[in-house]
Amino acid sequence: MSDALNQRPLTARLLATDGVVTLDRYREAGGYEGLRAALAMSPEAIIASVREAGLRGRGGGGFPTAVKWSLVPDTPVQKYVIANGDEMEPGTFKDRLLLERDPHQLIEGMAIAARAIGASVGYVFLRAEYFEAARQVSAAIADAQAAGWLGDDLQGSGFSFHLHLHTSAGRYICGEETALISSLEGGRAIPRAKPPFPAVAGLFGKPTVVNNIETLCNVPHILRLGADWYRGLSRTDEGGTKLYGVSGKVRRPGCWELPMGTTAREIIETHAGGMRDGLKLRGFLPGGASTDFLTDAQLDLPMDYTHIAKSGSRLGTGTMILLDDRTSLLGMLRNLETFFARESCGWCTPCRDGLPWTAKLLGELEAGRGRPEDLELLARQTRLLAPGRTFCAHAPGAMEPLQSALKHFREDFERALAPAAIGEAA
Amino acid sequence: MKMLTEEENREIDRERAHYEQPRAATIEALKIVQKHRGWVSDDAVAGIAARLGSSPAAVDAVATFYNLIYRRPVGRHVVHVCDSVSCWVMGQTKLSDLLKARLGIDYGQTTPDGRFTLLPICCLGTCDRAPAMLIGEDTHRDLETLDAAALDALLERYP
Numbered sequence: 265m266s267d268a269l270n271q272r273p274l275t276a277r278l279l280a281t282d283g284v285v286t287l288d289r290y291r292e293a294g295g296y297e298g299l300r301a302a303l304a305m306s307p308e309a310i311i312a313s314v315r316e317a318g319l320r321g322r323g324g325g326g327f328p329t330a331v332k333w334s335l336v337p338d339t340p341v342q343k344y345v346i347a348n349g350d351e352m353e354p355g356t357f358k359d360r361l362l363l364e365r366d367p368h369q370l371i372e373g374m375a376i377a378a379r380a381i382g383a384s385v386g387y388v389f390l391r392a393e394y395f396e397a398a399r400q401v402s403a404a405i406a407d408a409q410a411a412g413w414l415g416d417d418l419q420g421s422g423f424s425f426h427l428h429l430h431t432s433a434g435r436y437i438c439g440e441e442t443a444l445i446s447s448l449e450g451g452r453a454i455p456r457a458k459p460p461f462p463a464v465a466g467l468f469g470k471p472t473v474v475n476n477i478e479t480l481c482n483v484p485h486i487l488r489l490g491a492d493w494y495r496g497l498s499r500t501d502e503g504g505t506k507l508y509g510v511s512g513k514v515r516r517p518g519c520w521e522l523p524m525g526t527t528a529r530e531i532i533e534t535h536a537g538g539m540r541d542g543l544k545l546r547g548f549l550p551g552g553a554s555t556d557f558l559t560d561a562q563l564d565l566p567m568d569y570t571h572i573a574k575s576g577s578r579l580g581t582g583t584m585i586l587l588d589d590r591t592s593l594l595g596m597l598r599n600l601e602t603f604f605a606r607e608s609c610g611w612c613t614p615c616r617d618g619l620p621w622t623a624k625l626l627g628e629l630e631a632g633r634g635r636p637e638d639l640e641l642l643a644r645q646t647r648l649l650a651p652g653r654t655f656c657a658h659a660p661g662a663m664e665p666l667q668s669a670l671k672h673f674r675e676d677f678e679r680a681l682a683p684a685a686i687g688e689a690a
Numbered sequence: 691m692k693m694l695t696e697e698e699n700r701e702i703d704r705e706r707a708h709y710e711q712p713r714a715a716t717i718e719a720l721k722i723v724q725k726h727r728g729w730v731s732d733d734a735v736a737g738i739a740a741r742l743g744s745s746p747a748a749v750d751a752v753a754t755f756y757n758l759i760y761r762r763p764v765g766r767h768v769v770h771v772c773d774s775v776s777c778w779v780m781g782q783t784k785l786s787d788l789l790k791a792r793l794g795i796d797y798g799q800t801t802p803d804g805r806f807t808l809l810p811i812c813c814l815g816t817c818d819r820a821p822a823m824l825i826g827e828d829t830h831r832d833l834e835t836l837d838a839a840a841l842d843a844l845l846e847r848y849p
Contacts, residue, residue, distance in 0.1 A: 342710070354774035354813040387708075392758045393770075393814055395827040428708040433717050433756030436812055450709075450716035450742075452755040468710050511776035511817035518818045553775055553813075583817070591779055599778040607812065609755075 269293060271497070272505060273485040274478070275521040278365035284400050287407045290368040296413050298484030302376045303421040305487075310380040314483065316491035318503030323348055323439070323476030324551065324580045326569040329483075335463035336381040336471045343383040344472040345374050346448065347480055349390040349397070350432060350439040354553035354603060355585035358507040358519050359477035363390070363397035366481075367404035371414065371427060373480030376487055378425045381473055386427045389444055392434045402429050436607035440656050441474040443609065454611050455656035478507055500525030502568045510536035512586030513543050519583070525566035528584065532563070544589040547672060551580020553600050554661030556668035557587070577668065593676040597669055598626040604662035615659035618649045622666065629680045639677050643670055693737025698722055702741055712742045716752050720759050729760040757811065765800040765807040767848040769793075770824040774813035777821040781834050785821050786810070792841055805848070 268276035277285045277293050290296070302310050315330035336343060347370060351359040362370060374386050388401055405427050408414040416424045435453050437443045442456035445467050466472025482504055486494050495503040502524050508531050509519040515537030522531065528550065532538065539545055547557045550567065556577035558565070565571050572579040587596060605619035622645045625638050646667040649659040670677065694702070705718035719738040724730050730753055732746075739749045753759045760768075771777075771786045790796055793806055800807040816822045819831035825848055836844075 351815050352812055355776045355817050356813070357815045357817045360815045391815070392756075393811070393824060393829075395829075430708075430718070431721070433721060434758035434812070435756050447717070448714065449711065450714040450744075450752065451748075452751055468714075509818065511820060512779050517820075549775075585776055585779070585817070587779075596775060596779065599773070599775050603774055603812065 266293075270489070270493070272521045273489070273497075274362065274369070274481050274505060274507065275366075277369070278361070281365075284364065284404075285366040285368065287368055287404070287411060290366070294488060295368055295484070296372055298487035299372045299375050299379075299413065300419065301487050302379050303418060303423060307380050307382060310376060310487065313491055314380070314486055317482075317486045317494040318491075318498075318501070319479065319482055319486065319494075320502065320569055321476055322478035322482070322506070322581070324353065324554070324578070326579060329475065329479055332463060332475070333377065333380050333473060335461060336473060337464060338382070339471075342385070342468075342470045343381055344467045344470060345378045345381065345383045345386040346444065346467065346472060346474045347374055347386070347388045347477055348439060348441065348444060348474050349388055349394070349477050350436075350444060351394070351477070352391055352436045352439055353581050353583075354600070355511055355549065356509070356552045356581040356583045357511070358509055358581065358583055360394060360397060361507070361519055362477055362481050363394060364400055367397075367401045368408060368413075369481045369484060370401070370477055371404055371408050373475075373483040374427060375414065375418065375425050376483050377473060377475060377480060379423055381471070383471075383473070384424050384426065386425060387448060387467075388427065388429045389438070389448060390429060390431050391438070392432050394431075398429065398431050405429060435609070436603075437609045437656075437658060440658065443656070444474060445472065452609065454609050455658075457655075498524035498568075500566050500568045500571065502570065506567065506582050508535075508567060509581075509583030510586065511583070512548075513540045513588045513591070514538060514586060515540055525568040525571070527564050528558070528567055529563035531567065531584070532586070539586075539588060545586060546589050546593070547587045549580075549585040549587075549665055550577050551582050551584070553585070553603065554578075554657075554664055555580040556664045557672055558668075559672050578664070592630065593669060593673050594626060594630040594680055597666060598623060598630050600665050601626055601662060604658065608658060612655040614649050615654045618645055619659060619662055621645065622649075622662070629677065632680065632683075634677075634681045636681060638681075639670075642666065642677075646670070693733050694723065694741060695726070698726055698737075699741060702738070706742065713744050713748075715742060716744065716749055717756065717759075720749070720753050720756075724759060728766075729763045763800075765805050767805060767826050768807045768809060768824075770809050770811035770814075772812070772814045772816075772820070772822050772824075773810040776813070776817035780820040782821040785823065785833050785836060788836070788838060788841055789823075792838060792845070806845070 319329040321327045438453045443453040447453040462472045601623040610616045646663045651660045702719045706715040723734045739746045
């Protein structure tokens with residue numbers, strides 16, 4: 265167990281049990297010792313430890329966690345820590361595992377984050393459909409409170425941290441951290457302009473840190489076993505392990521905690537068992553619906569933030585969606601863009617109007633009614649909805665699979681033009 | 691006219707205590723009312739607004755924004771079919787066509803006996819076991835080869 269825990273800190277505990285890791289089991293395997301260490305440290309020392317570990321946000325952005333924490337001003341006002349458990353990025357199913365099976369790990373990570381920024385109240389923001397996770401998190405909060413790991417004066421340290429569960433009512437945009445704050449305040453989940461950043465003016469206008477579930481689950485281990493150990497888990501310069509996932513037509517779809525920087529080939533071929541018989545891999549979205557396609561020529565890339573960014577995509581959530589040679593690329597894109605159109609919050613015009621237009625053009629192409637100019641129109645959408653043209657990252661994210669498909673799989677678009685249109689063009 | 695029951699008010703007050711501003715409990719309040727009544731009526735919107743010191747317009751703006759708040763009556767069981775990308779790759783269209791045929795309704799409709807409402811939903815976060823759907827609070831997975839007989843048997847569990 266301790267070997268496994270040293271190599272796969274986030275999941276070794278839950279893999280060793282059938283159901284949920286209870287408080288007793290969690291404690292037996294070193295649980296809450298990271299928090300105990302943190303309670304004896306200064307906030308600066310906690311942040312320094314997370315910085316040295318090189319922890320980056322696992323929700324898709326990859327922002328350095330310690331930097332996010334250090335932006336919180338050192339003033340004696342109410343502050344908040346929020347765990348972003350609104351896992352709704354299509355193709356992403358990693359935080360669910362951590363929430364349903366090892367909720368104390370999350371609670372411990374949140375309490376350490378709270379200690380680091382001086383927050384006395386926290387919320388677990390959970391998507392509505394994760395009913396089992398809600399039950400487990402809620403029960404774990406009660407158990408942690410009864411054992412003195414949450415509430416007033418944690419373990420006699422003088423530090424207090426109260427944690428509440430908030431279950432949402434279903435909207436993808438809640439995953440965007442400022443939209444999440446709008447939602448937690450009881451409003452429509454509309455993103456907010458930055459600056460001011462949530463670290464300065466977040467929930468109810470107070471300094472707030474929002475971290476992804478997987479990110480927070482890394483924190484107890486860094487505090488318990490140290491930054492050097494944590495960096496050593498990785499195969500590249502970026503610290504730690506990563507929960508990678510594969511969905512699509514492979515033999516064994518799933519989610520595995522592996523060293524950061526494991527190659528896409530190893531994840532797909534070794535862990536997911538390769539493609540089903542008779543199917544070939546054409547491409548993959550490396551980290552959810554809002555990441556650029558990579559192709560079978562890029563399988564040997566280490567899956568970390570830097571390598572995937574250099575290759576023209578993003579690590580995103582690290583959960584891959586595969587495109588095989590019998591699945592229609594245009595159908596897949598139409599599905600993706602329909603999702604983004606439906607989930608646009610409607611606040612800014614390019615996103616509200618541009619995404620349905622994009623989905624409609626793809627639908628026409630898929631149905632064999634495409635016109636030659638539609639390809640240029642689609643390319644133009646990717647420019648009109650590029651970063652900086654919209655209020656938040658929703659529409660630019662939606663353009664990532666489309667712009668990369670236009671680059672890598674141009675022939676699919678051309679082949680889909682209506683026969684009459686091709687005749688006219690010729 | 692009494693718009694919310696005592697029990698609903700009590701549950702809402704308990705959630706309200708978690709936030710520094712009462713309005714923050716709007717989504718919880720909508721979910722509480724919906725749990726008791728199945729959907730959220732205009733009266734309930736007004737009742738929540740009164741309880742939280744908000745306005746009916748503000749509460750309705752929230753209620754209409756979220757996918758899982760129903761502003762119209764729904765069936766006893768809501769069937770949500772995941773129609774996001776991984777499920778689509780794994781045959782979601784076949785699953786939703788089968789559901790529409792067996793229930794005799796399209797998305798957004800309720801069976802005449804008031805038993806089922808059918809709706810699409812975003813990625814359910816269970817993509818390694820796609821295609822998937824949610825019936826009430828139960829997630830059903832690995833439905834790639836589900837046929838009419840197996841679907842009927844599954845639906846039998848929801849009287």
